[in-house]
Amino acid sequence: MKLRLERSGYHFFDRVSGLHILFDERRPSGTAVSRAPRVLSIALWNVCDLRCGFCYRPRNTDRLAGEFVRELAMAADELGCLELTFGGGEPLAYPSIADLCGWIWDHTSLGLSLTTHGHRLDESMIGALSGHLSIIRVSIDGVEPYYSSVRGRRLEDLMAKIRIVRDAIPFGINTVVSPHHVDQLPAVLELAVGIGASNVLVLPELTHGEVRLSAAELEATIEIIEDFRQRIEIYVPPWLGDHLQTRLLDTEASDEFTFAHVSASRELRLSSHAGGGVEIMDPSRLGEYLDRLNCVSGVAS
């Protein structure tokens, strides 16, 4: 297990099982605390072969070089980061993605996950990724005919690929809940139960960080989540967790540095939609950029 010294305590993490053990009875001294976040999200590039209406990726072809990502991973690992998550753009369309995942898995102690639309998965790619990812997250925002109308691809085709994935790589489902389509959520949750997903991440649609659901739709979303929570693990963003009857697990101190994001334009931010970013010129000096980000943002300093 990897040990991270952090503001919350002594944090052990196993990247295969996802097990976390946090000894929070004692806390490391300030100088020993990790400068990196627990999780570093990386947008490998902004290119995607689908055109989903709600997607907030920048519509350009910005791309991080593979060597840049490898250096970034090495630096993040040394600074005490626990996990990388790949997104974008479509990460499975990124050149040599399986090689990149394999290299990071072999050369660092980082957990590694990616979020994909899933349509590029095939037996060859799944075989190459297997053993080099902690979990793969597949986006499914509804069932037919809604799915095809959003993705421009057939859900039936994706399900065939998921049946191959589930025997090789732990997988979860991400589902975006959009205005006027809350009724898709129970269908997606039923599908997730049926296909054997490890969990479902429910994401109410955002625009520039603002929730697009009406109050009634948000309330309906919460009711559906509560109805299904006994049947499958459901994750929600922290702000939505405040509305649930069962409180989310409190796993960090209030001043913990939990998350940062690197855009495909090499900008380091506190989230994918946050402002006040810092451009990364040299990924091996990630610690300096993280320090600057925290100074700019006034957090975790």
Next chain:
Amino acid sequence: MKVWRGFAAEHSAATKIIGVFSTVEEAHRAESLFNDLVQAAREVIRDGGDASRTAADMTLRESTSTPVTRAQASQLRRLGEIHAGGREIRVETDQVDVDVLLEILSRFDGQIRIISRDH
């Protein structure tokens, strides 16, 4: 101590904690002490308010190496009774706070394994 399972920002505490003891008797002693604590914790919670004068609280304080906080009493109540099977005690839980359980298992020299529930 907190234990949970998950990747990236999402997490679940669905874990399985297994204590393996050198003898069946040791396993049953750990089971017995832990369940006494659970019972005492229930009484402390039920009594409410200042629990420091109750008999149940005394049981808690005398049975553990460090003073038992009200949060730990809540933890015990949520975990509930445990049951030994041979030399093993297996607990499946969604709780992140499990330090009292681990302390009891280790007190009787149990080898402790913590794994995700679906492994």
